[in-house]
Amino acid sequence: MKLAPTLPAVRKIRYIIFLKDVLILALTTFGGPQVHLAMFLDRLVTKRRYFTEEELMELTALCQLLPGPTSTQTITALGYKIGGPNLAYVTLLVWCLPAVLIMTAAAIGFSYVEAHNGSLAFMRFVQPMAVGFLVVAGYRIGRKVIHNQTGLVLALLAALAAYVFRSPFMTPVAIAIGGLTTSFAYRKHEKMTHQPMNVHWANFLLWFGVLVVAAVVGALSQSLPVRLFENFYRNGSLVFGGGQVLTPILYNEFVAFKHYLSREEFLSGLGLVQAVPGPVFSFASYIGALAMRNEGLNGQLLGSLVATVGIFLPGTFLIFFVYRFWGQLKRYRPVRASLEGINAVSTGLTAASAIVLFEPMAPHWPFVAVVAGTILLLEFTKLPPYLLILGGLGLGVVL
Template identity: 45%
Template sequence: MSVNKNIEYKKNVGWRSFLKDVFICSLGAYGGPEAHYSVFTDQMVIKKKYLKEEELVELIALCSILPGPSSTQTIVSIGYKVGGPFLAFLTMLVWALPVIIVMTLLSFIYQFLNSRNISEAGLRYIGPMAVGFIVVAAYRIGLKVVTDKITIGLFLLGAITTYFIREAWVFPLVLIIGGVVSIITSKEKNLWNRVKINPPWVYLIAFVVITFGSIALTLLWDNKIVHLFESFYRYGYLVFGGGQVVVPVMHSDLVQVNQYMTNEEFLTGYGLVQGLPGPMFSFSAYAGGMAARGGSVLTQVLGALAGGIGIFLPGLLLIFFIYPIWENLKKIKGIKVSLKGINAVAGGLIAVAAVILMQKSGLVIDNIIVTLITMGLLISKKIPAPIIVVLSIIAGFII
């Protein structure tokens, strides 16, 4: 969508008005980063003129290079551009906090059903429905990232490697390999041209201190909340892209390795978050709350906070560090070139996540039918994601 070049862009913006627009974006943001960007274009560029369309495209490119929730980092960057770091922080809260609270409550509702032996029949199709969402996401992302023989190879590398090796350290390794291969095979010259920058080092120092400090705490202190924070913080700095990309990492660590929850519980939460607006990374609040079960209500709330804060914090610190120097940093060709390989590998991770989760859901006829119907509805774009979630729940009760 093109924007009129004669538009006068706002220079002095009221924070309350801007945050109201952020909340409007949050309410309309379904379906992952790509869908979120269209909402940003409509509300932030065309309607309210906070920035130009080409500036938004540049921010999307920047946030795609960084680990963490890319659409969240993009709207936080817009907040930084409009009003500096404090408005950027408030933007993060308005954008993510509502859905984080809802996902935290859902972790308690799941416990409420179990504690009273209430039938979970109404949720039994949420898992197969979630598989449909992941399959469609893998298909759409695959179409974008697989453009030549090299990206095909990197896509397969990511898929095959992570299918057979379900360890958390594998995911960042194959992503790094993808970026390196893309740089090595690039025909671009002078990739590492020098630019002058003056970065705000305090945010990078905080990022590094929290990274190694949380690891040290887990080694010195056998506390589940500390372990959960370290895990979710690690997911936040090791994953590129949107919530779909973090799913295989979280599933491997929380379900398969540590067994904090069952596959059904994991898929139920992931399925429910599809019907909620806002960032997909908010699923971490549900996962953290579920992982911290077995103690007091406060412990479970702390688990949800560890998940929600942990997974968003590294991306927030990195964008606060990078955004002020972006105008110069984006002149380095090598950074943009590496993104091609990283995205191809990420597409492979999503594809294999669909395969693994489908196997875990059980290849029974009604589950397969629900997955196929979900895929058809998503591809047709005729029914919004929240309606698909509601229909899946209704089907669970009446069938």
């Protein structure tokens, strides 16, 4: 006589199936948060019925309000909803690992080629393609989030400020001003009845504590791995709107300000990450590895590790913190109103980054043609981004 499986055994089997689905998504989901959301809906809602569509969309809305990688926070929150914090952390690892490994290997490969006097000329068409991707991303984000004159003005001012003052400190200031500006227009949002806030502060204190300790230890020790961790942790705590918005922040800090990698290396990685499944924030792993190339292979692996943990950890802490009282928080109109300004400023930052990266290419008509061709193909065809990048790599090898 067969015994029915116990409840813990059933849960374990369910968790394993869920993680297998997450791995499939990590290996097959290309593009930004919008594409990721469509894939989440198809596999996790329509096929598996882990959640309802309303539950998934509400979690996505919550993650859009928070700094950090939107799709990564969403799938982590889904893991939390099914199995609590432990399953959430494993979900985060499974979702990120394939892209992180690919981008780390690319950075190590690029640095090896350069160290042996090799050429990265085969990447030369991928670099202008990356600018094309950034232009289209900025345009699509702006089309979705800018709905009035205030949003347009905030986007233009943010773009101008980011172009003129190319400092990593410009980003948090611009985002804060944008969110504060539109929060005062909260009256146009629907009024909801408030409920008592039941806030558990542990994860917030953990997020803030790590930020402060990393900054202090990095300043005192001048250790490059610690400073890299602090840099990425701070950026992961400030970026709203996904990987495309992260690009100008990383460029300002690690290329223009600290010179950890060249503009060409940055663009090569930016183009390559478009052809990699999973989170676009895995671009941080590539930058971290190149930032520590002088320390050898072990240094590059360490650089990738601290950058990866730094960029993904703050968003995880914050989603764990806010998820528990999201039902009450979303009822406050200023919170919902502030998102308009944050998104508008993020669009302006993306536009400024595209201009800065395009400037050196402007005198060279082949690069201008590649940028224009990439924009047209993305807007008027259904070719997936990874096929475009593979085509650019092939063209670079042939020519």
